[in-house]
Structure formats: structure tokens, C-alpha cells
Amino acid sequence: MTSQRKHLVKDFNHFITCYICKGYLIKPTTVTECLHTFCKSCIVQHFEDSNECPKCAIQVHETNPLEMLRLDNSLEEIIFKLVPGLREKEQQQEKEFWRRNKSKENIDEGSPICKKARLDEEEDDKGDGDYHRSDPQIAICLDCLRNNGQMGESIVKGLMKKFIRCSTRVTVGTIKKFLSLKLKLPSSYELDILCNGEIMGKDHTMEFIYMTRWRLRGENVYPMVLEYRPRIDFG
Secondary structure (H helix, E strand, O other): OOOOOOHHHHHHHHHEOOOOOOOEEOEEEEOOOOOOOHHHHHHHHHHOOOOOOOOOEEOOOOOOOOHHHEEEEEHHHHHHOOOOOOHHHHHHHHHHHHHHHHHHHHHHHHHHHHHHHHHHHHHHHHOOOOOOOOOOOEEEEEEOOOOOOOOOOOOHHHHHHHHHHHEOEEHHHHHHHHHHHHHOOOOOEEEEEOOOOOOOOOOEEHHHOOOOOOOOOOOOOOOOOEEEEEEEEOO
């Protein structure tokens, strides 16, 4: 009778480790274009600066590679069964992470530095300093509007990643600031934000625009599209 060969966990490391961090796959997430799998946090962070797979360098998506990611729950269960104690270790680390950050928030809220920083942010963003993380979120596509050689178009470019997610309470004014920072525009340049060809006021919120201006809201297929174009301030 032939004895069964026993396999060590390291025999499977090639299949259950992340190419980016070299550790065991945590929340394994697969790129649907090439089927390479990484830790969810690793690949999401990678796609903040690139739209190519870190392993094979294939272009995953022209503008929003995050759309091409899928969680692999089956692989996660296999890894947890192969590696003793990994599930418990991850759960404990996650609890510790949230405990530390919650404690830090509670401590920092009363500190003068935190209060000053919050006041500075409120002055800069007119109350949007906390980014409204607990608010309902909305997906937006920011498209550069081209008008056949309009003045300023040589400076105002399209975003490499034009899809964003933000609070429904974010205003057009905040979106303009975001675009100015991302596009590194000179102070002399102003931007117009349009929805369905209509210029939006700087105090309009994303929720207001979605409910009153976005014509495709009932279809629930695409994110709301906002267009931007240069407007030069001659004053």
C-alpha cells in the first residue's frame, strides 16, 4: 500500500501569497482582465497610481481599473483552512486597528492642534473639512469638455482617473478645488462645471444636481457625468 505524500503549507505559497506584499492573501481580489490575484488593500492602493496589473503590466482599464476587481471568497476560505490561525490573527489585527484609530480620534478631538486643523479645513472647504465620510455617497464621472481650440484647453487636461466617489453634500465649489489641485492649474484659471450642458452654481450640491439636472438618474447604469472646461479670469 502506497503511503500518501504529506504537503507542507509552503508547497502552496506560490498560489496563496500576494505578489505585492509577499504575505498571505488577505481578502483575495482578482483582476478580471488577467486573473491575477492580490490582497484587496494592496491592489486598491496600487491602482491609485497606475492602471496596469503589477504582475503582468497589462492595462486593466483606461480610466477606472477598480471596476475590474472581484473578491474571491472561495480562495479566502481555502487559505484560512491551509494556514492555521490566520483567520483569527487577521480578525484580531482588524479589531486592534479600529480600536487604535477610535482611541486616537477621541484623544485628538479635544486637542488644540486638532481644533485648529478642523477650523482651518472648514475655512478652506466651507464646512466640508471632515469629507462627510458618513454621508450617502455618489459616483461621479468628471469629463474634460473640449470646444475646438477654446482658450485654456492646452492647460486643462483630462484626468487619468475620472471616476470618483464622494458625499452627496459635496458642492460644485469643492469639485472645482479638487480639479484645480489634480490638474495643477494656475491661479488665473477658473473652471466651469456643467451637467447636461448647463453650468452649475458653485453652491449646488451633488444631491441637488442628481435630483434636478441628471437626466439618466432613473436608469441606475452609469455614474453621474459632470463636465468641466476652462474659464479664464481676466480680473
